[in-house]
Amino acid sequence: MIYVVELPEQGDPRAWFAYDDEDFARKVAASDPLQAWEIHDRLTARDLLDANGAAPDDPAARGRFPAICALADEHGWDTPLYRADHLLGRGVLRVELVSEREALTAALSVRAGGRCIYWSDRDAIGAFEGADPRIAGKAHWRARRALYEQLVALEVLADDN
Incomplete structure (x- = not known):
């Protein structure tokens, strides 16, 4: 799974997921002003x-x-x-290789606010547990909570709260 935590300039963070690279590309393109190609x-x-x-x-x-x-x-x-x-x-x-992940990351990075992308369950769990300083600490508890809710909904983590 791939997880994205959106950190808007205003409002609460939001997390979403993609099953794989193909699903990720489809979801990024669906909300982008450019065509997928x-x-x-x-x-x-x-x-x-x-x-x-x-x-x-x-x-x-x-x-x-x-x-x-x-x-x-x-x-x-x-x-x-x-x-x-x-x-x-x-x-x-x-002619130099541009991976699809690089291109999709760039597509997300031009949008307002910040984003954290986790390319695996392990990375997302680590971020939730504090390994990513972008969402660590008390100031970012809403971002961690949004990620946690995605991880629970996908049964990657058990709902202990």
Whole structure:
């Protein structure tokens, strides 16, 4: 499981969970102004050309899609290119790996307030028990309580209170 504790500037903290990376991506995208493929995508210059109805061997492609052909000239038609608009900027593609988790974390980080993401039950339990200073101590008891309620609801922790 993946857990998120939202720390709004005003109001009480809220916690939510995702079953796995796919569910996490779906939930982040559902509340994001960008499309899922703008948040994170992996594609090639060939994919881009194909999406525009052209092929690398099409003589008119270079004239109609010079930027895509320039990407292919620089990196090859089948080199993976990564897009993560919140992390890299709008429409930027790069060959260096951008993991989906990095892109999704960036998508959450641009929103108002703070967030704590825990990538496993163990990490979330540790945070609840005080291992994460962002929600440790008396001042953050509401955030820990929100996380606790998620952990209990998912039967990761027993309800001792």
